[in-house]
Amino acid sequence: MGGQGTGRLGFRHTDLFAGVSMLGAGPIQDDFMQAPLGSDIPAGKRAAIYDLVWGSDPAYYTLQHPKTVVAANASAVIGRRTVVRQALGSLDTLVPMNQDFDAFLASLGVPHTLTIAPGIGHSASALLPALGPSQWAFYNAALAEACRPITDVDGSGMVDAGDVAVLLLDFGVAGSPADVDGDGLVTGSDLAMLLLDFGAACDA
Numbered sequence: 001m002g003g004q005g006t007g008r009l010g011f012r013h014t015d016l017f018a019g020v021s022m023l024g025a026g027p028i029q030d031d032f033m034q035a036p037l038g039s040d041i042p043a044g045k046r047a048a049i050y051d052l053v054w055g056s057d058p059a060y061y062t063l064q065h066p067k068t069v070v071a072a073n074a075s076a077v078i079g080r081r082t083v084v085r086q087a088l089g090s091l092d093t094l095v096p097m098n099q100d101f102d103a104f105l106a107s108l109g110v111p112h113t114l115t116i117a118p119g120i121g122h123s124a125s126a127l128l129p130a131l132g133p134s135q136w137a138f139y140n141a142a143l144a145e146a147c148r149p150i151t152d153v154d155g156s157g158m159v160d161a162g163d164v165a166v167l168l169l170d171f172g173v174a175g176s177p178a179d180v181d182g183d184g185l186v187t188g189s190d191l192a193m194l195l196l197d198f199g200a201a202c203d204a
Helices: 002-012 043-054 058-064 066-079 095-108 124-143 161-169 188-196
Strands: 019-023 083-089 113-117
Touching: 002 019, 002 066, 019 124, 043 058, 058 066, 066 095, 083 095, 083 124, 095 113, 113 124, 161 188
Parallel strands: 019 083, 083 113
Antiparallel strands: none
């Protein structure tokens, strides 16, 4: 239940977490005992999990649900610019409930992304490589200092020749922090973004 826990804790503690990454998130259905289509968890085991984790109490399950938590903390999530992403494989039985959660976040005005990787089931080891180097965009956004331009790829506090040097050394490379536009490769568009920010610095 990593994705469910990520949402429950991340949206509740925006002072501690700069990003919320819900990968193949579940259980995030409104009723835990309503198994998603294609679930291979036997009914008896599902009931045992429900009792162990939530005391078979639907009110407690709802209280701890990421929907409840993010609804109560939406202003903090938005105000602190918490970076939120959902990702899962197209063959994951949890796709419908993740699409429902995606729509719920949109209704709250919470900025986020949803990525559905084709041909992948409920497997983190398959999903993470499928997300590819675009993951840099998530981590750059979540872990960057508030006043640090994303184009400050060497972390010096200023967009300068050092950043240009890093970018040129990694030109054409996949998975580099110099891929500031998050398209998967360091290209001319990254250089253009960097040059537009040239001289920008943290003044805080």
